[in-house]
Amino acid sequence: DAGVIQSPRHEVTEMGQEVTLRCKPISGHNSLFWYRQTMMRGLELLIYFNNNVPIDDSGMPEDRFSAKMPNASFSTLKIQPSEPRDSAVYFCASSLQGLSYGYTFGSGTRLTVV
């Protein structure tokens, strides 16, 4: 298995533009997580899905952020409009439900909003 695949690896965009981050989880995993890494707050959970259904989106910072999981093999995190404070590394992870130690992270997307 290729692991969790995220794209793009790097994204530089101008303030106000729409940004879409993509994630392909490991086949067979039924939980998917979006995290954001910053120096101040470490790894913050933004939203997670079980069986393609959003379970907890309390970490989504604002209405500018939205996430979807249309099927078991694909998820997107969208920021519209983007702001400089959204600059961070965004990680997607997947796991089998109920197995905390089973998280597998992707390599992340480094987002820079100028």
Next chain:
Amino acid sequence: DQQVKQNSPSLSVQEGRISILNCDYTNSMFDYFLWYKKYPAEGPTFLISISSIKDKNEDGRFTVFLNKSAKHLSLHIVPSQPGDSAVYFCAASDVGGGNKLTFGTGTQLKVEL
């Protein structure tokens, strides 16, 4: 509200010596604790975990200790090797939260020759 805290942003240790990374938590509902290791430009990878029914778990050079009364856990690496240089994240989950993990801010470990 940071429920999992790693108060040391960085730690420098000499090769062969012991590295001790610390983590504190505030949520008494947490019942499972994990350490993840992260190299630059890569995602975090699982290192070792401990259930709240234990106070110690060992895996090779890595040992995690849990002190529930103090809401504190630590990761010991003995002996430390240059390849251990990475960011270490402490994480916790509670049975009521499914398998959602709450992470700390991380500690950058540098093992020097």
